[in-house]
Amino acid sequence: MTTYLQQLDAAAPADRWKIARGFLFDEPLPFHAELRDKRPIYAMEEVTLATRFADCNLILRRPLTFGVDLYKPKQGSYFMAQDDTAQHWREKSIMKSILDVEDLPKIRDFVRNTTDQALDSARGSVDLVRHVTRGVPVKLVQDWFGFTRSNPEKLIDWSYWNQQDAFWNQPFDSVVDGLDQEGIIKNRERAGVMMAIYIGRLVLRRSAAVKLGSRRDDPVSRLLRLSFSDGVDFNLRDVVFNVGGLLIGAVETTSHGVCNALSHLTSDPALLKEARDVALGGRPEDFDGYVFEALRFNPAFPYFFRVCHRDTELSGGTPQAETVRKGTTVLAVTHSAMFDPTAFPDPEKFDPARDFSDTYTFGHGMHTCLGRHIAGVMLPEIVRQILRRSDLDFGSGPDFKGSAVPQEWHLTYAA
Known part of the structure; x- marks a missing residue:
């Protein structure tokens, strides 16, 4: 039986990334293990893979x-499309300061109640994606983040297309x-225009309220x-810009x-x-590790992409050391x-008691x-309530319908 590397090396250079991408998504763990051991820095025409911690x-x-x-062609001047700039540090600091980290217990209660309400109202049969995994974070955006007078279907649409273009529609995804x-x-461009119109109106309404002395306490x-x-x-x-970032980041990644x-x-x-027993009998915090360990095995994002700005040695000090050249897209x-x-x-x-600091x-x-x-309590609490x-x-699990993310998942349960 040929190894993964033998299959890749035997393929034409122009075909290797498509084959490797298939391995990354369809047979990840054995493929990763072989790369880490034999060729931890694997260069192809489109991308270079780095596989060691x-x-x-x-x-x-x-x-x-x-x-x-x-990120820049997708997100423009948004601070997350910048590296180590004054704007990045200032706006990130502002956004961190206005999020409700001190209110995590209340947010967890909100997520718990909202998930339960969604499942109760469905009466035993539900599309998990629309009504729960997207529906609950959208409700958080509306009620907790302050997106008043909003249509949840439109919020989902705007988050979805921005996430699709930024994370799953890069040049190397052409394969x-x-x-x-x-x-x-x-x-994404259509969604961006519609989102900007909504947020612009929201900001105008809320600006007037704030100037008139409103003490409404939400991120907006x-x-x-x-x-x-x-x-x-x-x-x-x-x-x-940053109110839009709250929406884009909250819905699709949570789902x-x-x-x-x-x-x-x-x-x-x-x-x-085992996980259900803990969900039913333990404290909420006792269950969290099951979700974070499950996401170590099956992460939403199996890689993060960057562009190399200067020739850099990776796996330095080992027999597999390789120099990544300036301009290379690195995963x-x-x-x-x-x-x-x-x-x-x-x-x-599978160890739910791990320290997840390095994941x-x-x-x-x-x-x-x-x-x-916020995601650290929302993700496990939604799973726990389910x-x-x-x-x-x-059923047959999530249906991606040709997308990079789940589009439907039909669940039945005792009403």
């Missing part, structure tokens, strides 16, 4: 050497069969008070994460029973890194997920 950490923590250049790259760009209102204070360089245009965690937990009947294959035995003891074991569920380095603390239902039938 040390190299992934280096790539993601050095923004001046490995930059987010490929994906049937991917309509221009169509995705047009849908906090951003406006900060902008009006003139205490920091943060104008209304910046408010609009994908919940679906992936559930997919892994339901793939093993014994593991599913830090963090799914592989989370199974690197140098960083994760007994990596093949990449929320990224790493300068571009770590802005809302990681598993607390009885007579669960997960």
